[in-house]
Amino acid sequence: xxxxxxxxxxxxxxxxxxxxxxxxxxxxxxxxxxxxxxxxxxxxxxxxxxxxxxxxxxxxxxxxxxxxxxxxxxxxxxxxxxxxxxxxxxxxxxxxxxxxxxxxxxxxxxxxxxxxxxxxxxxxxxxxxxxxxxxxxxxxxxxxxxxxxxxxxxxxxxxx
Numbered sequence: 001x002x003x004x005x006x007x008x009x010x011x012x013x014x015x016x017x018x019x020x021x022x023x024x025x026x027x028x029x030x031x032x033x034x035x036x037x038x039x040x041x042x043x044x045x046x047x048x049x050x051x052x053x054x055x056x057x058x059x060x061x062x063x064x065x066x067x068x069x070x071x072x073x074x075x076x077x078x079x080x081x082x083x084x085x086x087x088x089x090x091x092x093x094x095x096x097x098x099x100x101x102x103x104x105x106x107x108x109x110x111x112x113x114x115x116x117x118x119x120x121x122x123x124x125x126x127x128x129x130x131x132x133x134x135x136x137x138x139x140x141x142x143x144x145x146x147x148x149x150x151x152x153x154x155x156x157x158x159x160x
Contacts, residue, residue: 009073012143017069020136027128034120035128038062040107047114069136072099076140087141096137100130 021037028035042061045052052060076095078084085091104126110116 005077008147009077010070012140012147013070013073014066015143016073016136016139017066019139020069020132021065023132023135024128027132031121031124031128033124033128035125035132037129037132038065040125041065041110044110044114044116047116072136073140076137076144080144087144089141092137092141093134095140096134097130099137100133103129103133 024035024037027033034040038058038061040061041064042054042057045057045060045064046054079091079095080087085094107126107129111122
């Protein structure tokens with residue numbers, strides 16, 4: 001994997017993770033519940049009782065959220081490049097559903113190991129998380145398709 005692909009995946013992951021975060025924040029506001037992944041990650045980090053400032057925990061919550069988004073984007077990229085699944089709407093939905101399930105099980109695990117007992121609607125959080133990951137996958141696929149089109153245009157323009 002060359003540096004240009006890594007930069008492309010990094011940009012796609014920043015865009016898609018930001019879009020997913022916006023989706024979660026919008027759902028939080030609409031339902032007046034805490035569905036904000038970076039905030040929940042910082043609370044989980046706080047529950048580890050490792051002495052850090054609140055600012056540190058908030059920063060790490062956001063950073064972890066974006067790193068996880070990058071890992072998902074890398075996984076999607078490998079699946080599409082290796083032709084495990086074609087880049088289609090159906091495969092994107094399959095990846096979104098799979099990512100949603102992974103996300104839900106990950107949060108169940110995080111809440112369990114940190115003994116996080118916040119007054120949140122866990123079922124609502126998991127349902128929102130499921131749809132947020134489908135939205136994430138759709139944005140990743142869209143950005144990936146745009147990137148491929150731009151690559152073709154740039155390569156054809158340079159050749160001419």
